[in-house]
Amino acid sequence: MAEVTGGEPELGLRERKKRQTRIDLCMAARRLTVERGLDATTTDDIAKAVGVSPRTFFNYYETKLDAVVGPVTEIGTPAARAEFISGGPSGVLIDDVVTLYASGYEPEDEVRESISFVAEIIKTEPRVLAGFMAAGAQHEAALSELMTTRAGGAISAELAGLTAGLMSALATRAAMSLATHPARTLADALRAQCALAAELFHRPDNS
Template sequence: MSDAEPGLRERKRRATRLAIQQAALRIAIEEGLAAVTVDEISRRADVSPRTFFNYFPNKEGAILGDDPTLPDDDTLVDFVAGGPTGDLLADLGALLVHSTRELIEERGLIEERQQVLRAAPELFSRRMESMKEFQAAIEGAIVARFAAAADGAPDASGEPPERRRRARLASLVALAALRHAWWEWSDAGSDTHLVDELERSFADLDALVSRSLV
């Protein structure tokens, strides 16, 4: 992996977050969504309801798990300013790698969540909406990057229309690379990490765009 392994405190936090999600999903699979309650999740995960709410706002959040979010630190500031390399796709890859570091890496969790969501269209819709929000956030960051580098006259929306169009395309390409990484990671052996697969997916994307694979 690119970064050092997390410390003991962080490992405990991730283990608790994983245990809560596992409990929520297994209750839903074994007993149905109606049986999923905060109290029952907490009992199975061996945590207090108060601890549960330190990690998730409600039982649906525990079932849906974590979606990636853009960082709110200097990583995003650097991206908008044109960094870290000046190449848009490479920098998008670095930004998404940073965004996915907090995600729980547990293949069994993914399989169980997919099983639950297939039987719960309303939760599936919420999951898709959250990913749509993430795409919009990426698009906004790219627009800001373009605006920082451009000197064209804006339209009524505050930016040239072509800038927004290209930003949307780039954000969708970035999410496609993220989805590709998820698929490759879920199919790979236990010694791989999601972050590593994401870095590989963006490297492959760069190779395709540069035509080095054709």
């Protein structure tokens, strides 16, 4: 479970390094899986690509499949999570959820590369797609905890599930939209998809 405390501080140097190693292992696992396939990729290969010991790999992920799926419970950056649970930045839940997710899209080039890896992998590796689906419950739980902390009390499982599913759909559409809007950042693409979704709920003023 991601760290989700009411006063979550900005990460110290040691924690930032650990977070970066977790991300680096995920990127290496995805890159090697694209190049070799999941079966031909080993945890030793992934560790070597990042420059850490095989033992260190298991401090972050239990299996190579877990590494390919990545840290699904880390939603946004630590600073963005702290801002979200404190009620900001806008005070409007959907806008703040979008800002939270968008904060995780840096560095831009690395995230774009990661998305391209995932798109390639799921075409040929059903186990990875199943892994992402299984990880959805963990992601939903992490988002639910963030939303509960922000609200100061438990929220319904239905709301947490709906929010997680909505953000997954918006993020997927945002990534797809980059094919026709390559100059757009991922964060802007996500916000554009949210604006499109809002049109579904627009009610003309009949007054």
